[in-house]
Amino acid sequence: MSSVKPPVEVADIDAAEIAALAARVKGPVLTSADEDYDAERTGYQLARRHRPDLVVGATGAADVQAAVAFATGHGLPMAVQGTGHASAGIAGSGGVLINTSRIAGVRVNAEAGTAWVAAGTRWDQVIHEAAPAGLAPLSGSYPGLGVVGYTLAGGLSLLSRRYGYAADHVRSLDVVTSDGRLRHVTVDSDPDLFWALRGGRDNFGVVIGIEIDLMPVGTLYCGGLQFPGERAAEVLAAYLDWTATVPDGLSSSIAQMSYPDAPVFPPELRGREALHIRIAYSADVLADADRLVAPLRALGPTDDTLRELPYTEAGSIYNDPPFPGSIEAGTALLGELDADAVRVICAEVPPQTVLPHLFELRHLGGRLAHPPAVANAVGHRDARFLFNVVSRRERADIAEIRPAHRRILDAVAPWRTGGRLLNFMNGEDAGAQVRSAYDPADYRRLTEIKAVYDPGNTFRLNHNIPPAGPLDPEASSGYCD
Ligand SMILES: Cc1cc2nc3c(=O)[nH]c(=O)nc-3n(C[C@H](O)[C@H](O)[C@H](O)COP(=O)(O)OP(=O)(O)OC[C@H]3O[C@@H](n4cnc5c(N)ncnc54)[C@H](O)[C@@H]3O)c2cc1C
CATH class of the missing domain: 3.30.43.10 (Uridine Diphospho-n-acetylenolpyruvylglucosamine Reductase, domain 2)
Structure with a gap:
């Protein structure tokens, strides 16, 4: 009991x-x-x-x-x-x-195409150590993210439409479980724990190091196309049509934001709202890249930075700010988006003068939609888009941010799958809504594995998965949205 x-x-x-x-x-x-x-x-x-x-x-x-x-x-x-x-x-x-920030380090095994990465290591270190061998990790839009936290929650990479989630390419983990034991966890040694750690994040122990696959990627065709904010409806509609035509190697997203009046931004867009289509195309041969992006270029962007770049420069695509901040975010996974969705998003995403924010749609599908070679707990592989809205408290009043984010998320309800990606989940959603990161049967299995490896729920100051118990109401599966 x-x-x-x-x-x-x-x-x-x-x-x-x-x-x-x-x-x-x-x-x-x-x-x-x-x-x-x-x-x-x-x-x-x-x-x-x-x-x-x-x-x-x-x-x-x-x-x-x-x-x-x-x-x-x-x-x-x-x-x-x-x-x-x-x-x-x-x-x-x-x-x-x-x-864990002091436990840092990377060992690349070029022959095996793998890297062993210590708990506190950031992606930029792995990217730079893998590059001389012509290899790249499944890192995200911002190379300053931690490898382990990102990967244990899934890890949506610039290369994910080609290769899948980062969690799909973990070979082994060294983890300290709640009993204080250091375990080397593989699919053969502890199949349940191996499944749960890859998606269940910090609910099962402290990961000391992780062995990951590296991909044979040296160069990307990448960058951005930017448009003035007043063209939102036309550009968003064209972008969505275009995503239905692209190959799996082509990852992209579209964001709306406002730029400060600073020289680092394109002159025509300084101090204005802008739409930014970000592109990362990876293929054995990049010769068809210009042809693939031609429909977007035909829209006449104000700014065009698309070109071939080494993967070591991939952080320049999103150019996420490296400085800390007070970030509030809302997130949802969406299915296919139609003309109604474009109309609703354009009508409901507030002008920057009302709420400074970044709204983005990241294109999913491709390899993300396939089960990995070795099953893991990452859910919702059928989602087509990731919807994020992000505001910094430095630029907006918290009393305005949360209701505004809620209104936007409510407005896109007809296209929501009911799921979320754990990596993009708001702190406010912790606890009751954690289960929305998982398919219901997987959530149930996670609670059962939690009951084996952390029966006292020691690891609970997190997006918590409670241990299953006969009288534990939390153990029932299903979304709480
Ligand atoms: C600017 C920006 C860009 C982003 N872009 C992407 C993206 O492209 N793709 C994507 O998937 N996500 C993205 N994210 C989300 C990001 O992946 C998550 O915030 C992720 O949790 C960051 O992991 P971290 O280790 O850097 O952070 P932390 O806050 O240190 O850790 C995050 C979580 O992981 C757990 N964790 C960390 N280390 C360990 C460990 N050793 N053992 C067990 N648990 C651990 C922590 O308990 C915590 O719950 C982005 C976030 C930001 C701020």
Whole structure:
């Protein structure tokens, strides 16, 4: 029978035990009384920051094992943070936070076409170490993201329409589970845990390192086409028609945003709303690239940066801001979009003067729609588009942002699949709506695997998957939308 235990706080724990933990761990062990506490708990996302009782700056597996054993032993909840990019963040209060940023490093095996990547490593390091061998990882639009957090939640790459999710290309993981054990997890050693970690993210342990496939990609045909915001209806309709015609190697998205009046932006679009079609085309031979994008070029973009670039320059396609901020985001997966959808999106996405925001549609399908060679927990492979709306609190009032995002998401309800991608999920959606990241049967299986590997739900300061139990109402599957 499941029972609810009273919450435990570090204040209830003997100071000598905390001192003993600090003596075992090579990295810092800090409380809010310590000067470095804020720096240790803070990542890219500032809207919601973890406020742990203890933060452990782990330097390797032994530090993580000590921290996990301490938390489990005292019934404290845990959170994990690499770069702190978690899209609109989920922040834990109390408990123990493990910061993995010191556990960084990459080993490329060019012959096998793989890389072993340590927990705190960012994609840019992998990209640069893989490039001399003519290889590229399944990294996303922004190379500053952490490899492990991104991959464990699925990982939608610039190359995903050609190769699938990043989680589809994980060969093995080293993970510390809630019992403090360091396990080398493969499909043969622990098939259930291997399935669950690839999609279930931080619900099953702290990943110390991950072995991933690299792809034979050295060069992309990529960049952007930009248009003035007043052409939104025409350009969005043409873009959607065009996506139905492109090969799997062609990934793209369309975004609407406003540009500051700064020299870094195209002169005609400075200080104005703009539409930005972003393109990343990967194929063995790129000779047909100009022909493929011709229908978009025929629209007469104001700015055109499409050209061949080495994969090491792929971050320039989206040019996501590298500086931290207070990000609020809403997200949904959509099916096929028709003329009505274009009309609704253009009518309901508010002008930038009302709410500064970035709205985007990322084209899915291609290899993303196929099951991976080794099954994992990543769901909703039939979705056609990812819809995101993002605002920075620095530019808009929080009291305006949330209702505006909600209105936009409600407006596109007829095209929503009911699912979401975990990587783009808002902190506000944590808990009750986590199950919307999974197919119902997979969610049920995740709760059952959680009950085996983390029966006390130690890893719960996250987008939580609770352990299944006979009387646990959370264990029932289905969407909560
Ligand atoms: C500018 C920007 C661009 C983005 N572009 C893309 C994109 O193209 N494709 C895409 O899929 N996503 C994208 N995202 C979303 C991004 O993938 C998620 O925010 C992801 O969670 C970031 O992982 P992280 O490790 O960098 O962040 P963190 O906040 O450090 O971690 C994210 C989550 O992963 C867990 N985690 C981290 N390390 C470990 C570990 N060692 N063991 C267990 N759990 C761990 C954490 O507990 C946390 O829940 C983008 C986000 C931003 C801000």
